[in-house]
Amino acid sequence: xxxxxxxxxxxxxxxxxxxxxxxxxxxxxxxxxxxxxxxxxxxxxxxxxxxxxxxxxxxxxxxxxxxxxxxxxxxxxxxxxxxxxxxxxxxxxxxxxxxxxxxx
Numbered sequence: 001x002x003x004x005x006x007x008x009x010x011x012x013x014x015x016x017x018x019x020x021x022x023x024x025x026x027x028x029x030x031x032x033x034x035x036x037x038x039x040x041x042x043x044x045x046x047x048x049x050x051x052x053x054x055x056x057x058x059x060x061x062x063x064x065x066x067x068x069x070x071x072x073x074x075x076x077x078x079x080x081x082x083x084x085x086x087x088x089x090x091x092x093x094x095x096x097x098x099x100x101x102x103x104x
Contacts, residue, residue, distance in 0.1 A: 007049035021074030
């Protein structure tokens with residue numbers, strides 16, 4: 001979870017990092033998605049870093065303390081995006097905007 005948060009939001013605020021982590025946890029808890037973090041992250045077509053190999057590079061390199069803290073909080077159930085199950089670059093999609101992402 002920490003590595004995916006890093007890949008998707010390392011340049012974002014802590015709030016943005018927590019939101020990415022919680023989207024993944026919301027998917028794990030949903031019956032519409034697989035029921036483990038790894039299965040959610042590696043589901044076909046879902047997270048680009050998992051498909052491109054970038055996630056594997058992060059596993060083998062350095063992470064960031066705030067990404068690790070965000071992962072711990074998301075695992076504990078602390079959320080700032082409610083039940084959002086998706087995010088993307090902010091733009092035309094409506095939802096909760098945190099930094100450069102919109103969550104819905």
